[in-house]
Each structure stands twice: as structure tokens, then as C-alpha cells.
Amino acid sequence: MITIFRARTIITMNPSNPCGTHVAVRDGMILGVGTYDEVKGWGEHVIDETFSDYVIVPGFVEGHAHVMAGGMLQRPYVGFFDRPLPDGQMARGIKSYAALITRLREIDAALTDSDEQLIAEGFDPIYFPDQPRLNRHHLDQVSTTRPIFIHHANGHLATANTAMLKLNNITKDLQIEGLARDAAGEIDGELREPPAMSLCRSAFREIQRSNMTELAIQNFAALARNAGITTCTDLGGISILAPNALERWRALTIDESFPLRVAQYNLPAMPGATADFESIAKEFVKLKKSGSERLRFLGVKFVLDGSIQGFTALLNQPGYFSGEDHGQLLAVPDQLVDWMLPFHRAGLSIHMHCNGNRTQDLAIETIEALLKIAPHPDHRHTITHAQLTTQAQLRKMAKLGLCANFFTNHLWYWGDQHYEITVGPERANALEPCASALREGVSFSFHSDAGVTPLGPLHTMWCAVNRVTPKGRVLGPLERITPAQALKAATIDAAYQLHLDHEVGSLEAGKQADFAVLHDDPLAVEPMVIRDIKVWGTVLGGRVFKAA
Amino acid sequence: MIAFTVIGGYLGAGKTTLLNHFLTQSSGRRFGVLINDFGAINIDAELIASRGETTITLTNGCICCSLADGFLNAVDQLLALETPPEHIVVEASGVAEVNQLAQYGHLPGLFLDGVLVVVDVETLLEKVNDRYVGQTVRRQINSADLVILNKVDLIDPSVLKACFEWLKQAHPKVRVVSSVRCELPLPVLAGQPMHERRSEFLFPEHAHYTSWNHVLNDPVTREQLEFFAEGLDATVIRAKGTSGGPSGSGLQLQVVGRRVQITSMNNVGLGTRLVAIGLAGQIDTRSLDALAAQSFGGAR
Numbered sequence: 001m002i003t004i005f006r007a008r009t010i011i012t013m014n015p016s017n018p019c020g021t022h023v024a025v026r027d028g029m030i031l032g033v034g035t036y037d038e039v040k041g042w043g044e045h046v047i048d049e050t051f052s053d054y055v056i057v058p059g060f061v062e063g064h065a066h067v068m069a070g071g072m073l074q075r076p077y078v079g080f081f082d083r084p085l086p087d088g089q090m091a092r093g094i095k096s097y098a099a100l101i102t103r104l105r106e107i108d109a110a111l112t113d114s115d116e117q118l119i120a121e122g123f124d125p126i127y128f129p130d131q132p133r134l135n136r137h138h139l140d141q142v143s144t145t146r147p148i149f150i151h152h153a154n155g156h157l158a159t160a161n162t163a164m165l166k167l168n169n170i171t172k173d174l175q176i177e178g179l180a181r182d183a184a185g186e187i188d189g190e191l192r193e194p195p196a197m198s199l200c201r202s203a204f205r206e207i208q209r210s211n212m213t214e215l216a217i218q219n220f221a222a223l224a225r226n227a228g229i230t231t232c233t234d235l236g237g238i239s240i241l242a243p244n245a246l247e248r249w250r251a252l253t254i255d256e257s258f259p260l261r262v263a264q265y266n267l268p269a270m271p272g273a274t275a276d277f278e279s280i281a282k283e284f285v286k287l288k289k290s291g292s293e294r295l296r297f298l299g300v301k302f303v304l305d306g307s308i309q310g311f312t313a314l315l316n317q318p319g320y321f322s323g324e325d326h327g328q329l330l331a332v333p334d335q336l337v338d339w340m341l342p343f344h345r346a347g348l349s350i351h352m353h354c355n356g357n358r359t360q361d362l363a364i365e366t367i368e369a370l371l372k373i374a375p376h377p378d379h380r381h382t383i384t385h386a387q388l389t390t391q392a393q394l395r396k397m398a399k400l401g402l403c404a405n406f407f408t409n410h411l412w413y414w415g416d417q418h419y420e421i422t423v424g425p426e427r428a429n430a431l432e433p434c435a436s437a438l439r440e441g442v443s444f445s446f447h448s449d450a451g452v453t454p455l456g457p458l459h460t461m462w463c464a465v466n467r468v469t470p471k472g473r474v475l476g477p478l479e480r481i482t483p484a485q486a487l488k489a490a491t492i493d494a495a496y497q498l499h500l501d502h503e504v505g506s507l508e509a510g511k512q513a514d515f516a517v518l519h520d521d522p523l524a525v526e527p528m529v530i531r532d533i534k535v536w537g538t539v540l541g542g543r544v545f546k547a548a
Numbered sequence: 549m550i551a552f553t554v555i556g557g558y559l560g561a562g563k564t565t566l567l568n569h570f571l572t573q574s575s576g577r578r579f580g581v582l583i584n585d586f587g588a589i590n591i592d593a594e595l596i597a598s599r600g601e602t603t604i605t606l607t608n609g610c611i612c613c614s615l616a617d618g619f620l621n622a623v624d625q626l627l628a629l630e631t632p633p634e635h636i637v638v639e640a641s642g643v644a645e646v647n648q649l650a651q652y653g654h655l656p657g658l659f660l661d662g663v664l665v666v667v668d669v670e671t672l673l674e675k676v677n678d679r680y681v682g683q684t685v686r687r688q689i690n691s692a693d694l695v696i697l698n699k700v701d702l703i704d705p706s707v708l709k710a711c712f713e714w715l716k717q718a719h720p721k722v723r724v725v726s727s728v729r730c731e732l733p734l735p736v737l738a739g740q741p742m743h744e745r746r747s748e749f750l751f752p753e754h755a756h757y758t759s760w761n762h763v764l765n766d767p768v769t770r771e772q773l774e775f776f777a778e779g780l781d782a783t784v785i786r787a788k789g790t791s792g793g794p795s796g797s798g799l800q801l802q803v804v805g806r807r808v809q810i811t812s813m814n815n816v817g818l819g820t821r822l823v824a825i826g827l828a829g830q831i832d833t834r835s836l837d838a839l840a841a842q843s844f845g846g847a848r
């Protein structure tokens with residue numbers, strides 16, 4: 001059975017056939033894109049007019065996200081910026097402590113079980129520099145009886161109210177360093193780093209557990225669908241570390257109504273830890289072979305350092321602009337070649353989390369060493385985040401065939417903080433250097449790192465095109481790229497990075513009928529409104545999925 | 549309360565060797581050892597009683613547990629055992645922030661017995677200036693209660709001297725012991741269990757270490773114990789003590805390197821007992837006598 005979808009415009013990202021109005025699909029596969037006359041000859045067909053007022057682009061490919069994006073939204077969101085929810089609603093950003101308390105009071109009132117703990121997500125103290133740190137007294141204004149735990153956006157901090165502290169017997173004689181105290185030495189409710197956070201065992205466990213639930217995966221897929229994504233990585237999956245999570249993934253993605261292709265890059269071990277990587281790589285190969293239509297196991301993720309805004313990324317000189325340097329490498333440099341070699345030899349693609357450019361030097365050196373030991377002409381190993389990539393690094397990456405996956409959303413979400421606090425003006429202007437990567441010939445894509453920032457390729461594109469911050473700065477105008485270049489990075493180039501560009505990422509005969517259906521043409525609208533384009537939904541392998 | 553020890557140090561320093569000492573020379577104490585990589589730890593097959601997916605149980609009652617599923621899960625797994633270990637030892641990865649791991653030793657039910665950082669004397673001066681791991685290695689040393697300068701048999705004495713000097717200059721407060729293959733007596737590595745009986749205060753004879761003992765018939769105050777602990781100099785690697793009144797309740801003192809912990813405890817015998825361990829030939833028993841007299845002047 002052939003369906004011909006008619007659209008206002010179809011942008012294919014296929015350079016030899018860039019646009020059309022009709023796309024013919026049989027059994028989930030594209031037969032051709034062009035005018036009606038060009039595609040009607042494939043045989044008996046029905047014409048689907050659903051998208052005749054809309055714009056079809058290739059289904060977006062998100063190169064770095066986490067199922068956590070869906071896991072965390074099982075709980076209320078109280079972050080600074082608006083956040084789309086799986087049901088299509090928008091959680092409005094919280095701009096003041098008063099608004100936070102009001103929101104939490106509403107949530108408290110809506111809970112029927114008086115003992116139920118209230119855990120909320122996404123608060124970030126970096127946006128409240130003029131306020132005292134959030135403490136238990138703020139949260140006690142919400143409730144003195146219900147235990148409350150506010151999990152901060154960076155994952156390293158939390159704030160508990162007095163009832164939560166009491167519930168977990170957290171008293172001031174505990175000596176854990178991360179237990180923040182007021183001037184009188186009393187516990188103030190802020191818990192820094194996992195050892196202190198884990199004192200609130202009930203909340204901590206709930207957060208850990210929630211990323212492995214069915215609902216987390218369904219939320220994740222719904223968020224992706226709502227954003228026009230048809231192929232999404234779970235970059236840093238735990239299917240090797242926690243095989244029971246894997247069964248859940250398989251069970252859900254086997255169903256044709258699951259609206260997403262998931263590309264899982266698993267962690268081989270806890271970040272920084274040594275392990276028997278030789279035999280783990282063998283498990284990866286087995287896992288890769290067991291992939292299915294909507295669940296692929298393409299490679300391995302190594303987390304090599306921390307974050308810039310957490311001051312835990314390892315930076316080259318001149319280091320951080322202000323704040324104390326806690327740069328931390330999460331790998332043993334003398335062993336990194338040995339750690340990665342089994343994966344490289346097995347033909348698995350390696351994605352390396354590098355936020356700091358010193359870490360990135362190590363990643364580049366390591367890949368160079370691997371390539372000398374075991375040539376692999378088409379490895380497409382990728383440096384993900386790659387935020388502070390220098391010109392010298394780009395030149396070297398181009399030579400080695402390394403891809404970059406830029407965290408362009410940082411330009412908006414933390415751009416002002418990078419300019420003013422973390423790395424200073426020059427390097428903030430050079431963050432996510434897309435134009436330079438184009439010039440130097442480094443293939444790149446963008447990412448949201450969801451749930452760190454929301455899934456939304458139109459937003460990551462918008463950042464790359466405009467490089468605007470909330471305070472109205474344009475960070476590094478010379479690194480801006482065109483909407484067409486941005487769309488390429490969000491579709492076919494992201495697919496290339498995942499070794500999936502022969503299947504998805506562009507609309508070409510023989511490829512998957514994976515579309516993002518948009519209300520407007522991202523290449524024709526004012527660049528500043530790209531992120532406001534509404535997503536109608538997606539088509540995945542010819543099946544239509546309407547956004548919530 | 550379960551004692552908690554963190555073993556840190558960069559790759560190749562000898563962390564695993566040290567762990568093996570805990571496991572094989574446990575002197576009857578049940579250690580629970582948390583490690584990243586089972587493969588790396590070389591346990592005599594005869595010592596293995598049983599092997600599970602994430603644990604290996606030894607015939608001497610010690611147990612190894614994998615950290616693959618995260619730190620908290622591993623600790624909880626040990627705590628949930630029918631007979632939990634008396635002492636948990638965690639092997640940090642080569643680049644771990646040991647101070648952060650050490651904080652888990654303050655979780656309810658645990659107490660931090662010490663942070664041991666093993667350093668390869670052959671590479672120390674190179675690693676502390678390494679562009680990738682220099683900061684990490686320095687932070688590890690700075691977080692150590694006790695630095696174990698390992699592999700001293702392999703090195704030219706002048707290099708050893710340079711290492712000691714660098715440590716003294718860069719980290720003046722850190723206590724350092726040198727070792728060959730991490731061979732250190734258990735009482736240097738681990739504090740004694742809480743339910744201590746008098747007989748266990750005796751320090752086994754050892755070529756390189758010696759102990760100083762002090763007994764008073766009366767209890768002393770927390771302030772007096774604090775004064776005593778603060779007065780200990782760098783030649784004292786560990787010290788411990790108990791002090792109890794007629795009711796049986798009293799105090800316990802644990803010192804490892806710079807770390808001083810005084811806790812209340814029950815079932816302490818009447819009187820005060822103190823022991824300090826240090827390097828033979830270095831520890832100055834006369835000045836310790838003087839410190840005790842000064843600290844506990846009134847008590848006898």
C-alpha cells in the first residue's frame with residue numbers, strides 16, 4: 001500500500017533533490033520526493049492531505065539526550081525556564097522564591113496522602129545570585145509537616161525542608177561536609193553532592209529509581225515526539241550496568257505505537273572506574289546485534305570530566321574566569337587508550353563527554369593513538385559537549401575524522417553566566433564554535449543533553465543560528481551559522497554521527513519515512529522565531545504520531 | 549557503628565595490593581571491601597567461599613562487593629547482609645575525589661575510620677605536575693589522613709628524600725609512612741573496633757612500628773582528650789583510647805593522621821587507656837608521656 005503525503009513544502013536535506021511537495025511512502029519506506037507527477041508513478045496509492053498546510057522536514061535526530069528527561073518529569077518541575085511536559089502542557093519557569101513557594105503550595109495542596117513526600121526538579125541557584133541560598137526555612141513556608149526535597153538542575157545539590165530532614169534523622173551532629181549550615185551551625189537544608197543528598201534516602205532513591213521506570217521511557221518518547229524528533233540517543237544508558245532496565249526498553253520499543261527510534265550508547269562502567277573493558281566490549285557487540293527497529297545499541301559513552309558551570313570541567317590555561325577550579329578528569333589518562341581500544345577494535349562508535357578543553361585534548365590524543373594502533377577509516381567517534389573546542393582542536397579533529405556534538409543550548413541557558421562568571425567574554429564568545437567547525441571541516445551536530453535542557457531541536461538550532469542570551473547578548477556573532485546549516489546539523493549530520501545517515505536524517509528514496517511535521521518553514525521564517533515554530537507531530541516509518 | 553575506610557591513589561600506586569592485605573590479614577575481623585573491578589583483585593582460589601553476581605565471600609568472613617551499580621547500592625547491599633561487615637573498605641578509582649567518597653563514612657551507622665592514599669614513590673613527582681591528573685593527585689594527597697609512600701625499595705634514596713621533602717613542603721600536615729608492597733600492620737591501617745577489650749590494645753611486634761601505651765585509673769573529660777589529640781605530632785600515625793566512669797559510659801578517641809574523632813560510648817571499662825602507634829625510632833615516648841601528663845594532669 002502506497003501513501004502519498006502532500007505538504008506545503010518538503011525540505012529533504014538531500015542536496016541532489018532538496019525540496020518537493022509530495023512524498024510517496026510504502027511500508028514505512030520513502031519511494032520518492034518531488035511533485036505529485038514525479039511520485040504518482042509508483043503505483044496505486046492514497047493521497048494523505050493531513051499535512052497539506054504544513055512543512056515536512058526530516059525527522060530530527062537528537063545526538064545527546066538521556067531518558068532522565070522523561071524520568072524527572074514524573075515529578076513537578078520548578079526550574080527557572082519554561083519546560084515542555086510530555087502531555088504538551090508547558091511548566092512555566094519560576095523566576096522568584098515567592099513564585100517557587102506559591103507553586104509548591106499548590107502541589108502540596110493537590111496531594112491527597114498527607115505523608116507523601118514532595119520532590120520537585122530543576123531548581124538552579126545560579127539564576128538567583130542576589131538571593132540568599134534556598135534553605136529549609138523557605139520550604140517550611142510551604143509545609144512544616146510534609147517532607148519536601150528540591151532536586152537542583154545540576155544534579156549535585158538539593159534543598160530539604162525541616163520535615164524532610166527530620167524524617168531522615170538528619171541532625172546537626174552529622175559530620176558530612178555537604179550539609180550546609182547557617183551562621184549558628186544549624187543545618188540549613190541545602191545538601192551538596194551525593195553523600196549528603198543520600199542522607200535523604202527516601203527522596204534520593206526515588207530519584208534514582210524513577211529513571212528506570214516504564215513511565216520514564218514513555219515520557220521520554222512523548223517529549224521527543226512533541227519536539228519533532230524521530231531518532232533520539234539515550235547517551236549514557238545503563239543497559240550494561242543494569243540489565244533489568246534493558247528488558248523494559250525492549251518491551252516498550254517492540255510495540256509499533258512507540259513513537260521513537262532510540263539510539264542507546266551505554267556506559268561501560270561507572271565514570272572514572274576501571275573495569276574489564278575487553279569483555280565488556282564483547283557484551284556491547286552482542287547487544288548491538290540484538291538491536292531492533294526502534295532500539296539500537298550503536299556504541300559506547302565515556303564521561304571524561306564534569307561541567308563548566310559546576311567548575312568541574314578540566315580547562316586549559318588560563319582556566320576559569322572566576323570561581324574556584326574543581327576541574328576533574330574522570331578517566332585515568334595512562335589507561336584511556338586501553339579502556340577504549342576494545343570498543344574501537346570492535347567497530348563500536350565512541351562518544352566522549354568533554355566539557356573542558358583540556359579534557360578534549362586528552363580525548364583527541366587518545367583517538368589519535370587508537371587510530372595508530374588500529375586504523376578505522378570511518379569511525380565517526382564523537383566529542384560530545386565540546387563546548388570550549390579551540391581552533392587548534394578543530395584542525396586536529398578534522399584530520400582525525402572526529403565529529404563534534406555541540407551543546408548549543410548552553411548559549412541560551414548559561415551563556416550570560418559563562419560570559420560573566422565561568423570563562424569570561426572571549427571564550428564565552430567562542431563557545432560551541434559551529435561556524436569554525438564548518439570552516440575546518442569537522443562534521444557536527446547539536447544537542448540538548450535533556451533533561452539538562454529540554455528536548456527541542458528547533459531550540460538547539462535557534463541557539464546556533466542566533467547565539468542570543470537571556471540578557472540580550474549575541475555571543476560570538478562570527479560563530480553564527482545559517483538556518484540551512486543548522487537544519488543539516490539537526491538532521492542528516494546528526495544521523496551521520498550515529499552511523500545512521502543511510503537510513504534516517506534526510507528524505508530520500510529507500511530511506512525511512514521519518515518526518516518532522518512543522519507549522520512553518522525553519523528556513524523561511526525570521527531566524528529569531530525558529531524556536532517558536534510549532535510542531536504538529538512526526539511520522540515514524542510511515543506511521544503518523546500527532547504531538548500532544 | 550561500622551568503620552569505614554577509603555583507599556585512594558592514582559593508577560599503579562598499589563591500592564589493590566593494600567586491599568589484599570585487608571582481606572587476607574584480617575585477623576578475624578570481617579571486612580567488606582567495595583571495588584570497581586573484580587578482575588583486578590587477585591584472591592587465592594582457596595580463600596573464596598562463594599561467588600555471587602556482585603559479591604565474593606571469603607572463607608575468613610570477609611566479603612568483596614562490586615561498585616558497578618553505584619556506591620550507595622553497594623553499601624546498602626553490605627548493610628543488608630545478615631551479618632554485615634564490621635569494617636567497610638572502599639577502593640576509590642584512580643582519579644576519584646577521595647574526600648567526597650570519605651563523606652559516606654559519616655552516614656548514620658558508619659564512622660569514618662580513615663582515608664588512606666597510596667602513592668607510588670617512583671612517579672609521585674611526575675604525577676603531581678601532570679597536566680591531566682596533577683590537580684587530582686594533589687587533592688587526593690591533601691585529603692589523606694595517611695599517605696602511604698609505596699615501593700620505596702625500588703627507588704634511589706635521593707628520590708625518596710625528594711618525595712618526602714615535596715610532601716612536607718606541599719602538604720605539611722599530612723602524615724606519611726613508607727612501605728614496600730603496602731606491607732603495613734593492620735593496626736596502622738585500621739582503627740580498632742568499638743567493642744574493644746583491653747587485651748586488644750596490645751600492638752603486635754613489628755620491625756618498623758612501635759607503640760606507646762598509657763593507663764590511668766580515672767576517667768578524663770572530652771576536653772582533656774581533645775587537648776591530648778591536638779598535641780600529637782607527625783610521628784604518631786594512629787592513636788586511640790577509651791575513658792569510662794563508674795557507670796560504664798564514657799568516651800572513645802580515634803586518631804588517624806590529622807583526623808580526630810571523640811565519640812560517646814557505653815560499656816567502657818573504668819579508667820582511661822591510650823595507645824599511640826608510630827614509626828620505630830621516630831616516635832618519642834618521653835614527649836608522649838609529657839603530653840599525657842600535661843593533658844590529664846589531675847587524673848590518675
Ligand SMILES: [Zn+2]
Nearest residue numbers: 064066236449
Ligand atoms: Zn549528558
